[in-house]
Amino acid sequence: MLPFGVKDNNPPVIKTEFGELKYISPNYDGIQDELNTPYRVEDERYIKTFEWRIVDSLGKTVRTYVNKDERPENETVSNLWARLISPKEGTPLPESFRWDGVSDAGSIAPDGKYGIYLQFSDDNDNTASSGPFPVVVDTVPPALDMSELEGLDLIFSPDGDGNKDEFEIFQEGSKERLWEAEFRDAAGTAVKKWTWNEDAPQSITWNGQNESGKFIGDGVYHYFVHSTDRAGNSTQGAIEGIIIDTNRPRIGLTIDKAVFSPGTASELSTLTLDADIPQTAGIMDWTLEVIDKNEAVGRIWNRGETVLVPGTLTFDGKGNDGRMLPEGEYFARLSIEYGNGFQPDTASPRFFIDTTPPSAQVRANWSLFSPHGGSRRNQVTFIQESSTEQVWKGSLIDSDGQLVREWSWIKQAERELTWDGRSDVGRLVPDGEYRYYLYSVDRAGNYGQSKQVSVTVDTSAVEASLTASLDVFGPTGNGRKDSVFFYMSAKEDSPLADWSLHVRNADGAEVMSWNGRGNLPERQEWDGMKTGGGRVNDGPYTGELTVNYVKGDSAMARTGSILVDTQPPMIEINVTDRLFSPDGDGQKDALIISQRSSEEESFNASLYDINGQEVLSWVWAEALEPIEWNGTDESGNALPDGAYRYEVSGMDNAGNETRREVTGIRIDTAPTAVYLTAKEGYIKAGETDSEKMQSFTVVIPNNEGISSWQFVIEDEEGRGVISKSGKHPVPGSFKWNGVDDGGKPIEGVFKGVLNVVYEKGARPRGETRPFISDGSPPVVRIEMQPQPFSPDNDNVNDEVTIGIAVEDSSRISEWKLNVLDRRNKPFIAFFGRGRPSERIIWDGRSGRGELVESAEDYSYTFTASDILGHSSIVQGVIAVDVLVIREGNRLKIRINNLTFQPNSSSFTLTGDEGEKNTQVLDRLAEIMKKYGSYRIIVEGHAVSLRWANPAAAKKEQKSLLIPLSRSRAEAVVKELAKRGISANRLTASGVGGDKPLVPHGNEEERWRNRRVEFYLEK
Structure with a gap:
């Protein structure tokens, strides 16, 4: 501040934050609807006046803002005292420059470039100007035209086979600061993006790769392109339900x-x-x-x-x-x-x-034994321990290293092995030393062997011996172990007189016999027949040899038990489902073979492909076990899709064999993708027009082997609200009109789900993006603050803020706020597309720039419609206070809604009009008390009905209109005096029809000429 008595010759200093070119789009969508730019102005004294102008590209002024008409009469007791004790200040300045795009004519300024000038003057009339600051009004959104794709055009397969490897989108639009486009997966995540800077959107070709250059997986994708221009106008386009379904070569x-x-x-x-x-x-x-x-x-x-x-x-x-x-x-x-x-x-x-060889240990209970029935040591037992391998073998060799006999076991060697001195063919081995050991070759080819154990066979004291080639045989004629050989021997140094060989059953009864004279034959074959013919029954038998020597001695030898067994092994197989798909989806990933058997020495099974080649084998000891086959070969390699055959066999010790076979086994790992897309993002609950219902498209590349399907509409909680099901084939499309199974319209967020069940166990699921079923109109709330408002430029309630809240499950299509005058004629309208701005600030002017009438109620109708056709209407009133408007050095109040009796100066005192008269007169008196130092001239005005005839109009004016308007003015004066306004301050005047606001011939608007005006003068 300057010291007292020093004159200020310096103009104010203006600082703004306009900076670069500004853009606005005054379309009431809440996005850049107005320009609101902070500024600062500094002065050595204080600012007395300001003027802000907006000019078009031709320099023509389209809007002017000036400082408010500050009036002491508007001061309250509290702020009056504050002003009395504070230094003198200038006119109040807004915190920022605000322009909502409205011209002085009351309409939205046309799109184009404008300039803003700011001018401030201090109390010494020093003036500073700044500008022009450029601003562009742009209410046109970016333009976009893109191809519409449907059906098979939405499917492509970027698998390099030359067929539909790319997805093309043809699009064009306006040149904008930035266009952005992206493909999104079903979860809404962007997988590929494009941008165009300071350019129009270009047509694109997508090869199915993501931002990293990697191919993305099969599935449903969506394309979005959008742009927001510098003024905040936006445009977007979308292509829904793009399906990638590939058959890429699998390595x-x-x-x-x-x-x-x-x-x-x-x-x-x-x-x-x-x-x-x-x-x-x-x-x-x-x-x-x-x-x-x-x-x-x-x-x-x-x-x-x-x-x-x-x-x-x-x-x-x-x-x-x-x-x-x-x-x-x-x-x-x-x-x-x-x-x-x-x-x-x-x-x-x-x-x-695996480099670790198999390991085993062996020991014998005797080192010397004599294998004949009369010896206490007629057999030797080997005690065995071994690691677990596929097969273990036990070998018995003679002193020359020649193999005499061999045994084998699956997984592990038996704990004890008993040898009775016989060779592989069943003949008693010669006396001498023998060595026994275990050996195995594991799956890795590692060879492991136990230490050798020596045993000695000594039969020198034996007079005669008899052994059998088999312990078990089955005389069934199958070519395997159909007979048994008896090997006989006697002391060679004493001649034989005769011999006899008998076969006896478990009861000791003879069933077969042979005899002869002289030397013994080397062997005798028995085919299981009885002496009198016919085959013996199954069961245990014993061979008995008797020899008589010439010298008179005799000797006898017996075999161990020889079992006749003609019953084959028992094998039962059950395969409930021969089609399976080992693809890791948890459904029929393995073939289950349930099987059981009698207990035998071993069982063997194999799987064969369609060419008869063995691909996998199993071996079991004692009994069969269930199989769970995952579709791989011996090495674990996955086998190709196709037909397979399973064969299992079991052979007992008697040579009886059983074979079982399972044919028709099939591996099917072909992909079973299911795609389901929804056309609409919003539907009307209870829709009756089939063209507007939700349309679902089904794409199933693999239709082979489908067992059943189920289509479900699920809510956000995953609960089904409606479902359909059936057998093969699956319909290619579905429709839904937003009702549940009971036919009741339902609202909320939903998605379509298609579950398909294949015979091979696959259960693919396809689901759409979420969509909304909406059966309700928008919910609208309108608030007006302040009420009433008084746009008379006194800086008190000069504007009304219209608060707008619109809620709807779907998108708002369009809205409109119509403000009507007292005759229900359009006064001003605010409208737009999409969701409206949360607030509209109205300065009380019409679309033609006319100010609201004083003390009037303006009705409004707000209508909002969503994209599904639901609409809501909210109605109300915007109350206007008594307006006190400055005209030069005086103030004016104009009242149009004081109602008199027809052709009379008597007020209407009853009904709504009477109540309104009372309210207006009360408010007038209240205002005039605030202006106690002013004289008040009350002017009555009337409407001329004879305006078309000048002579008649003149006569009407003199004889009717002036007296009537004067008497009405006098009636108002009396009412004000009743309300405490001093009569000395009041003067009544009748003007008649001499000062019309509109031509008297304008029948629509001439009601405005019938008014009472109040002039406040000092």
Whole structure:
């Protein structure tokens, strides 16, 4: 501030934050509807006046803002005291410059470029101007025209086969600051984006790759393109239900064995990896890794070693450092990158490095024994311990190392093995030393053997011996173990007189016999027949040999039990479902073979492909066990889709065999994708027009083997509100009109779900994006603050803020706020598309720039409609206070709604009009008391009905209109005096029809000429 007595010659200093070019779009959508820019103005004294002007590109003023008409009469007691004790200040200044795009004519300024000028003057008439500051009014949203795609045009398959590998969208639009486009997955996540800066949107071609250049998975995708211009106008477009369904070539990696033993003498010291790559052209890079169960990489091959991916690669068990990898579980992973961005990878089955050989221990209970019936040591028992392997074998060799007899066991050797001195053919072995040991070759080819145990056979004291070639036989004529041979021997140094051989049953009864004279035959065959003919019954039998020597001595020998068994093994198989799909989806991933059997020495089973090649085998000891087959071969490689056959056999010790077969086994891992799309984002609950119902499109690439389907509409909680189901085939489309199973319209967020069940167990599910079913009109709330308002430029309640809240489940299509005058004629309208702004500030002017009438109620109607056709209407009143308007050095109040009796100066005192008269007169008196230092001239005005005839009009004016308007003015004076206004301050005057506001010939508007005006003068 300047010191007292010093004159201020410096103009105010203006500082603004206009900066760069500003843009507004006054379309009442709540986005950049107005310009609201802060500023600062500094002065050595204080600002007395300001003027803000907006001019168009031709320099024509379209809107002017000036300082308010501050009136002491509006001061309250509290702020009056504050002003009395504070330094003198200038006119109040708004905190920011605000322009809502409305011109002085009351309408929205046309789109175009405008300039803003700010001018401030202080109390010494020093003036400063600033501007023009450019602002652009732009209410036109960005233009967009894009292709409409439906049906098969929405499906593409970026799999490199040359057929629909790309998805094209043809689009064009206006040039804008920024256009953005993106493809989104079903979860709404953007997977690929485009932008155009200072340009129009271009047509695009999408190859199915994401931002990283990798191909995305099959599924349903959506395309969105949008732009918001500098003025906040926005446009968007969308293509829903884009389906990617590919048949990309799948690479494979197989192994030749599941276990190997590198760096050992094993014949299985390497592993062969076979790569199956259907498409080798265009490979830019590749990597093959061997990885342990902890995901640590043990060995890598890549393009640096050879450009081409080797079809077959031999792995020697060594890492890249040349050292042998430790024993354990591993797998191989092949990764390929093509020039088109496709990056498939695959893993081999698990395999094991196993360099530990099988282990076993053997000991015998005797080192010397005499295998004949009269000896206490007629057999030897070997005590055995072994590791678990596929097969263990026990070998008995003579002193020359020749194999005498061999046994075998599955998984582990039996704890005890008893040998009675017979060879493999059942003959008693010669006396001498024999050695026994266990050995096994595991799955990795590692050989393991126990130490050899020596035993000696000594039959020197034996007079005669009899052994059988078999302990069990089955005389069924099947060519296997149909007969048994008896091997007989006697002392060679004493001649025989005769001999006899008898077969006796468990009761000792003879069933068959042979005899002869002289030397014994080497062997005698028995085919299970009885002496009198016919086959013996199943059961145990014993051979008995009697020899008589010439010298008179005799000797006898017996065999052990010989079992006749003609009953084959029992095998039962049950396969409930022969079609399965080992694809890891948890549904029928394995073939379940339920089987049971009698207890036998072993059972064997095999699986064969359609060409009869064995792909997998099993062996069981004692009894069959259930099988759960996951569709892989012996090495764990996944087998191809197709038909397979299962065969199981069991043979008992008697040579009886049973075979069972299961045909029609089928592997089917073909993809079973299901896609379901919804056309509409919003539907009307209870819609009756089928064209406007929600339309669902079904795409099922694989229609083979479908068992059943179910279509469900689910709410946000996952509860089904309506469902349909059926057998094959699945309908290609569905419609829903927003009602539940009972036909009742329902509202909320929903999605369509299609569940398909395949015979092979696959249960794919397709679901749409969420959509809204809306059966209710918009919910609208309108608030007016302040009420009443008084746009008379006195800085008190000069504007009314119209608060608008619109809520709807669907989108708002359009809205309109119509304000009507007292004759229900349109006064001003605010309207727009989409959701309205939360507030509209109205200065009381009409669309033609006319100010509201004083002390009038203006009715309004607000209508909002959503995109489904639901509408809501809210009506109310905007109350206008008595307006006190400055005209030069005096103030004016104009009242149109004081109602008199027809052609009379008597007020209407009853009904709504009477009540309104009272309210207006009370308010007038209240205002005039605030202006106690002013004289008041009350002027009455009338409407001329004879305006068309000047002579008649003149006569009417003199004889009727002036007296009537004067008497009405006098009536108003009396009413004011009754309300405490001093009569000395009041003067009544009658003007008649001399000062019309509108031509008297304007029948629609001439009611405004019938009025009372009050002039307040000092």
